[in-house]
Amino acid sequence: MKKFDRRNFLLTGSASIAGLAITPHLKATSSTAPGKPRDIINRKLGTTGIEIPVISMGCGKLDSPAIVKAALNLGITHFDTAHGYRQGNSERVLGEVLSPLPRNSYTVATKIKAQDTEEKFFELLDISLERLKIEYVDILYLHAVSSRDVMLNHVMLNAMKKAKALGKTKNIGISIHKNELEVLQAAIDCSEYDVVLLSRNFKQKHGDKLANKIATAASKGIGIIGMKVMAGGFLDKEKLQPVNCKAALKWVLQDKNIHTTIPTILNLDQLQENASVLKDIELNNDEKALLALNEKQSGLYCNACSQCVDSCRKYLPIPELMRAYMYAYGHRDLTKAKELISELGNGDSPCASCSECSTSCILDFDLKDKITDISRLNKVPADFVA
Amino acid sequence: MTALFRKCIVFISGVLLLVPNAHTQHFPKIETFKKGNIATYTPEELWEYINGAAVYYIDFAFKKLKVIEYRNGPDNYIKAEIYEHSSPIDAFGIYAYERSGKAKYLEIGSQGYLSHSSLNFYKNTCYVKVHSNQKDSLTLLAIREIGYGIAKRIPELSSPKPFDAFPAENRIEYSEKYFASNYLGHSFLFKAREISYTGNKANYQLFRIKNANTKQSLQNLGKYLSFVKSGDSAAEDYLFKLNDMFNGTLFIIAKGPYLYGSIGIEDSFEAESLLQTLIEQSK
Numbered sequence: 001m002k003k004f005d006r007r008n009f010l011l012t013g014s015a016s017i018a019g020l021a022i023t024p025h026l027k028a029t030s031s032t033a034p035g036k037p038r039d040i041i042n043r044k045l046g047t048t049g050i051e052i053p054v055i056s057m058g059c060g061k062l063d064s065p066a067i068v069k070a071a072l073n074l075g076i077t078h079f080d081t082a083h084g085y086r087q088g089n090s091e092r093v094l095g096e097v098l099s100p101l102p103r104n105s106y107t108v109a110t111k112i113k114a115q116d117t118e119e120k121f122f123e124l125l126d127i128s129l130e131r132l133k134i135e136y137v138d139i140l141y142l143h144a145v146s147s148r149d150v151m152l153n154h155v156m157l158n159a160m161k162k163a164k165a166l167g168k169t170k171n172i173g174i175s176i177h178k179n180e181l182e183v184l185q186a187a188i189d190c191s192e193y194d195v196v197l198l199s200r201n202f203k204q205k206h207g208d209k210l211a212n213k214i215a216t217a218a219s220k221g222i223g224i225i226g227m228k229v230m231a232g233g234f235l236d237k238e239k240l241q242p243v244n245c246k247a248a249l250k251w252v253l254q255d256k257n258i259h260t261t262i263p264t265i266l267n268l269d270q271l272q273e274n275a276s277v278l279k280d281i282e283l284n285n286d287e288k289a290l291l292a293l294n295e296k297q298s299g300l301y302c303n304a305c306s307q308c309v310d311s312c313r314k315y316l317p318i319p320e321l322m323r324a325y326m327y328a329y330g331h332r333d334l335t336k337a338k339e340l341i342s343e344l345g346n347g348d349s350p351c352a353s354c355s356e357c358s359t360s361c362i363l364d365f366d367l368k369d370k371i372t373d374i375s376r377l378n379k380v381p382a383d384f385v386a
Numbered sequence: 387m388t389a390l391f392r393k394c395i396v397f398i399s400g401v402l403l404l405v406p407n408a409h410t411q412h413f414p415k416i417e418t419f420k421k422g423n424i425a426t427y428t429p430e431e432l433w434e435y436i437n438g439a440a441v442y443y444i445d446f447a448f449k450k451l452k453v454i455e456y457r458n459g460p461d462n463y464i465k466a467e468i469y470e471h472s473s474p475i476d477a478f479g480i481y482a483y484e485r486s487g488k489a490k491y492l493e494i495g496s497q498g499y500l501s502h503s504s505l506n507f508y509k510n511t512c513y514v515k516v517h518s519n520q521k522d523s524l525t526l527l528a529i530r531e532i533g534y535g536i537a538k539r540i541p542e543l544s545s546p547k548p549f550d551a552f553p554a555e556n557r558i559e560y561s562e563k564y565f566a567s568n569y570l571g572h573s574f575l576f577k578a579r580e581i582s583y584t585g586n587k588a589n590y591q592l593f594r595i596k597n598a599n600t601k602q603s604l605q606n607l608g609k610y611l612s613f614v615k616s617g618d619s620a621a622e623d624y625l626f627k628l629n630d631m632f633n634g635t636l637f638i639i640a641k642g643p644y645l646y647g648s649i650g651i652e653d654s655f656e657a658e659s660l661l662q663t664l665i666e667q668s669k
Contacts, residue, residue, distance in 0.1 A: 063565070063568075070571065070631075089485075144437075
């Protein structure tokens, strides 16, 4: 190793320091205390009293304090984590970076899954607060609510309200990964939740219905936060065609009833790209064209919402049949597709006796066509697909 | 088909029925909980089992998951999960990624701990998690029994431990980490091993990054120099001092396919001495 002599040190050291203020998008301030440059677009998060930049940070994979520090420098002030993310390490990393800062300079949301007892719920909440090194979170979500019943479970609803009364959270909410229409309606009817976090992206075929429901919720004062904005991040199963992230974010934010989004940010490059939308949400023609193209390519992945099942006259296991279709055409794994088709045991022409399909798909899949297509595998000997 | 041939077929089939399923041999039988069936998940199916967390495992070259449920009555279960990865360092990586801050470490596998009612450890290419919905003493005992039983069935690895080359003095216990990607938040830094140390004034870290070859090593060093606007060109065998605005003060040197570095050390002589040790012990 060459000796690190003083002359070289001075040359390298001073050049490095000079570089601090120059990087165009990741401009540093003298500390990591966050500021809000005037031209960042903010929206009111329902009636929570929180004014929130349109881009926030999803911390599901967070393992680097550097990204949080960089996000703060760029004007991102809201951070979304969960008790279960990385078995608590996401909350710990956030706590390490945020706890030295003035408490009113950022907002934090965490999530806890429904528990059998209030006691267990508060045990987990207290652990989360300890990891985050704060006395309260700004939003506490009931994590991954997928039905009206779960949402209205009185034990958990009472626990959430109690958490708010005790000052452990300023606001309560629910996060929804599927059955958005049903659960969001339940949240509207219930009138107890301040915020809803839900999947919202350009690929959703039930987008119009969802947008209307979101508008209703927002008009009732519920804060709406969008997640899974990138719709999986790739257009194709081979993961060769990435989604245009800026376009995807801008698309969601065209709806003013979406108050912010929480893309997962893995590195400083992604942060730079996502953060550029903080100040500019206008969707240009190129970006619109990309998204229109993306929609046409999204015909492989069933939502597994099961909304089609009850309306099928034969009660076919449609989500599983769609999974077999995805194995065949998405993964190109005919063996797996055939195994599943054989296991399901619906024969090689399950739709033949129906002149017209009685069921419908929120993603506008031609179910009869896909089921007829994939069921042909029943006629193919196993040796042929191995 | 001759009668003798038919008898052979019947005999072989009978033997196969009696031989335990290879999968179940991974999981021990215990007295207090009854073993269920094994479910297997591939990378494409992992999402069905652990939802969004699947991406973390896939980042660490996940190959296959075997899961079994043990039961003691309708309300008490223990789940044992064996995540198989491509290499021991990947298994370690996901283990450390989820390693709990407050844990009781045990002598199990290559390293393991008990946290609440969950026993996690790694050994060879496997990351194992044994956890329950109950915390009573009978269940905790059963968790340990299952965990140790699984550990015994995973073969030992004869290669050096992943962090043996790092200086031993002043190490912070259980601070070893492996980052498959995005080390320090930078997309060009990956496959990084890191340990934290207690220093005179402040804690610091040492790291070693393995690139594909010398060319890639210098390319990635160049990207880092460019990020901090150093103005210098990447070169091998030269100790660079960087002020990374989000990670603090770093010293970094390229040696063949490796990048060696320190974070949080201010003094160049101290950094040089420690990194020299790491380089020598890595040979």
